[in-house]
Amino acid sequence: MNILESLKDKLLVADGAFGTCYVGMYGEQGTVAPELANMRHPERVLEIHKEYVKAGAGLIRTNTFAANTASLDADTDYVISNVRAAVKLAKQAADGEAGTDHKKVYIAGDIGPIPADAGLTLNERVSQYKLLGGAMQDMGVDIIWFETFPEFNVLEPVVKHLKARKDTPVMVSFCVNQFGYSNCGFSARALLSQVAGNQDVDCVGFNCGVGPYHMLQLLKKLDIDCGKPVSVMPNAGYPKFTQSRLVFNDNKEGFIDKIQDIAALGADIIGGCCGTNPEYIHQIMERVKTGDIAKAAKVHVEKVQADSAVKDNFLKGRLERGGAATKNADGHKHKLIAVELAPPVDVNDQKLLDAAHILKQSHVDVVTFPDSPSGRTRADSILMAEKVHKETGLRVMPHLCCRDKNAIAIRGSVLGAQLNG
Structure with a gap:
């Protein structure tokens, strides 16, 4: 059963943040960025993936959010090798930990936005996204997840290319602020509408940017029943500077309560972004097992079309x-x-x-x-x-x-x- 078939009749719980989890575990002792660890410290990457699978995640994202030439300050060959190593580690964790209870764990090839100040032209960014997605398709990921994007325009030719190349499911997830707008000025409603009408995108979602409370308030103003599965992955909360570091305070109880309400609005995939860790996912799964978080009928709330x-x-x-x-x-x-x-x-x-x-x-x-x-x-x-x-x-x-x-x-x-x- 592929991931799209699975989403037709059940809620899927994904993993939490990889980057902040890695920094929390190795930030003081380690000198390697999370994505570089795929090749330099694979045992660390494997351990974090395993912890998320043990916590109950049915979908884990590869450690490739910033795997691009600009963020890693590397050439294309190195980046593609890094991506391949990341997919192998995610598969190893999923197969090794899921085999005991026969639970299927899906692998999402994670692609984040190339930094705006990287000096790359639009065509260069599009070309690199195509290469990253193609490498993940060849490695056999279950879904390609474009995550934390502020707009869809740059991805439209990319997803068209990937779908023509191989029919791997594609998800696009946007990052908006507490007022419901991305860094490029697009409203959540406009982004949702734009992607819902694109035949090359299979799933749509929102992640990062805001904590669970503001994410819930945002979703209440939208009609997320857009004809495609919807993922929702808020941050644990809002970070604070502590000793020159951004630190997320422990907010598991409030996070889980709001995730429960988000699931009730009709979200198909739930999990966490910055500041969340395996314990957050474990607590979500406990609510799922007790029936407190169940896939509810989708609720239609305010439906206002953007001009x-x-x-x-x-x-x-x-x-x-x-x-x-x-x-x-x-x-x-x-x-x-x-x-x-x-x-x-x-x-x-x-x-x-x-x-x-x-x-x-x-x-x-x-x-x-x-x-x-x-x-x-x-x-x-x-x-x-x-x-x-x-x-x-x-x-x-x-x-x-x-x-x-x-x-x-x-x-x-x-x-x-x-x-x-």
Whole structure:
């Protein structure tokens, strides 16, 4: 039975984080990054995989999240050798530990995003993702898992290529913040919708970025019944700096409670990301065995479609430059871009926030907000501007219209705006 068939009738529990688990075990004594350990310290990699399988994980990810030329500072041949070694170790752990209870343990070939500052062009990144995925296909992984990506555009030609090459299942998992947006400005709803409509992707999911509470709140606003299996892998919580190190506090009890609620929303694959370890997975499996975590009927909650026309127009970057001239860092003049966003007529600001995040990625200089244009009631321009600034960091400029306010009301608004920065 392949992994897609298995997901039709049961919940699959995956492993937890590999990187933070490795650093926790060997960070002080070891001098090897987790991915480099595939070839330099294979016994460490094998031990962590085994612990996750013993904890009950039915799916483990290869230790290859950062196995790329930029992150490992290595050539392509070394990276591919590293990937092959990683898959062998994961298979060895799965076969050795699962054989005693005849439980099938699936292997996911894990591919993380190449760092944005690596200096690689789009075509170079696409080419490298194809090579990594192809090597994993040849090694016989059960699924290729593109993990923690902020966008799908770079992966679209990759998954098309891999599917044409060999029919290995493919999963794409996105990383969004507590407001539901990725680093590239795409909303969770838009990403889910985009991948749900792609025939080359078999599973979709969200991982990293947020802890279990914010992940649960995000999923409650989405309809995750998208016609494809969905994975959800939140962080253990939020890290703190301790002695110049990022440390995740133990949050097993709160994590397990929220994972139980996430499973009830209809998640097909659950597990953990940064800060989780085999004990977290063991506790999840204990809840599964007692029936506290069961595959529940998928719940349809708020279903709001993003304004795809607005998104597509701004993504093309066809913004006409106009306005006052200023100087950039090298002394050359350029014109500022100001874009107006009208506050909503009700309390649903999803479309406006989607547009604001797209404008941020399009390098708009300032976003302006009219004050109830055409004499129709809309959300307050100052409060709307403050929310957009808080969530995106954009420069904002609310308008104040004297038509509908007397002097007292206008002074009150200005004072309130000053108090809020």
